[in-house]
Amino acid sequence: MSNVPTITLNDGRAIPQLGFGVFQVPPDETARATRTALDVGYRHIDTAQMYGNERGVGQAVRESGIDRGEVWITSKLNNGYHRPDDARREFDRTLQALDSDYVDLFLIHWPLPTRYDGDFVSTWNVLQELAADGRARSIGVSNFQVAHLERLVAETDVVPAVNQIEVHPYTTNEAVRGYGHEHQIVTEAWSPIAQGGVLDDAVVTEIAAAVGRTPAQVVLRWHIQRGDVIFPKSVTPARVEENFALFDFELDDAQMTAISGLDRGEDGRTGPNPDEFDYIPD
């Protein structure tokens, strides 16, 4: 029923390239927002332990009547749980909250290189256990820089299936994306419209006028044509629909290049630098 393309991961599984993100969706609104997305046709939901709303995602999938096997659900390990026993216990809680006996993709949310004596490798080894027993069907990381990925590749046997990082026209993050391309790690682009911050840019609005689409659709289409996985967030039903209508138009090479040219490098980030970020929620 859906016209969303899939991307094949290095473990052979196919992930829908477009999904729905629920960061900053309040827990008591998550079931409704996720249900709206499922009704529109989204079959991929991106949540996290840190967002506090996995339960609402599980509820929406259950109440939608859609087969669990038709919806891709990603969640992520919270920053306070990198020690192996904590990671195993909290993963169980994720499955309970989702009311599912598996998750499609489980990620280490942040590398936290200044915490845990810089050891994210033993956390990655726990995710490999979860993959081996089938409860995390695919495993990956988030906010990993090139040096962090190099360590996993050098010290462990399993290359992450994805790396979920900040990517949008103001921070194109090419070095990390490039490493991913070379090592079959799919890039998932978080905050794909920079939380709305790129939508007023004249380059974007001019292209939107030229192709007869909204600025959000133009920026999301730019990601799709670059081959990254995206999951824009919105609690506004009309926008949820708008963000799903990306597969009946194309940007030409000049339009793609103009949007990529908006890159401001580190200055363009909306979120923290992963080398420094050390936040552990209470």
Ligand code: NDP
């Ligand atoms: P987005 O770039 O998806 O932007 C969301 C914001 O843009 C909201 O304020 C929303 O408003 C608004 N918006 C959405 N669609 C439109 C539209 N068509 N026109 C105008 N405004 C629009 O930001 P997120 O930070 O939420 O990123 C998306 C997802 O990425 C997250 O939900 C999460 O799943 C993931 N993520 C992962 C991170 C990580 O560390 N791994 C970090 C950050 C995000 P409204 O809701 O009011 O409609």
